Amino acid sequence: MIRIPLLLLGAAVLAVSCQNPRNLEIIADQDRNMEAMDRENSRLRNERDMAMASATEKGEMLTLEQASATDLRNRVAAMEADIAERDAEVEALRGRFAGTSIGVERRGDWIVLNLPSALTFQSGSATLNTKGKSGLQKVATEMTDNYAGKTFWIEGHTDNDPIKRSKWESNLHLSAARALSVADFLIKSASVDSSAIRVAAHGEYSPKGDNASKEAKAGNRRVEIVILD
Structure with a gap:
């Protein structure tokens, strides 16, 4: 019989205690602190997730950069080869034409054989x-x-001296x-496929050269055979 009033008294004391303004303020502060902690935890989790995503992205970018660098090195190596x-x-061509006065050079993807007119023609003659003919026979052997299967452009060139004592109207x-004449010899006398020949x-x-000297003029008087890839 005595315990019931005591329990009721305890409940009453608790109720009164909770209604105390100071206690209510403490509880409110605790709630605010909990909310602040939740926000901070959420912010930290977001920062962690962003950092992990950034690290993953940087790793992927680094992998791509490494792959690009490797590809570039491979391409450069292939070009150099x-x-x-x-x-x-x-x-090798220069070696095979040694002693013939036939020049060999590369222009981009093309090989150019240079037949100086001193080797092939008399002055003013075609x-x-x-x-x-002897030099062209060796050229024909290389061609065949x-x-x-390649295409050959046969191109005639002269110096800038005007025509004076020959039948030609102009250089x-x-x-x-x-x-x-060169094309005709290669086709008829050296059995080069006529469909592979072009003339210019x-x-x-x-x-x-600049035609400023006898040597430069001699270099300009030539027939070139351009071997196209």
Whole structure:
């Protein structure tokens, strides 16, 4: 009988205690602190997630950069190997034409054979001489044995001295006649496929040198055979 009032008294005391303004303020402060802690925890989790995402992205970017660098190195190595192979090809051709006065050079992807007119023609003439025919026979062997299936441009060139004592109307006509003579010999006498031959005439308009000296003029008087890839 005595315990019931005591329990009721305890409940009453608790109720009174909770209604105490100071206690209510403490509880409110605790609630605010809990909310602040929740917000801070949420912020920290977001920062952690963002940091992890950034690290993943940077890792992926680094992987891509490494792959790009590797690809670039491979491409450069392939280009260098191709250049070395082409240079070796030119050197090998020069060796096979040694002693013929036929020049060999590379222009980009093309190989150019240079037949100076001193080797192939008399002054003002478009008739091949004996040395010219001998040199062209070696050229034809290269064309049929090592460059079958390629296209060959045969291009005539002259210096800028005007025509005075020959039948040609101009240097352009002379360069055309010389290019045609070379093409005709390669097709008829050396069995080069005619469908692979193209002929062009430049006259004095595409010089190798400046025509300021006898040596430069001699270098400009030529027939070039351009081997296209």
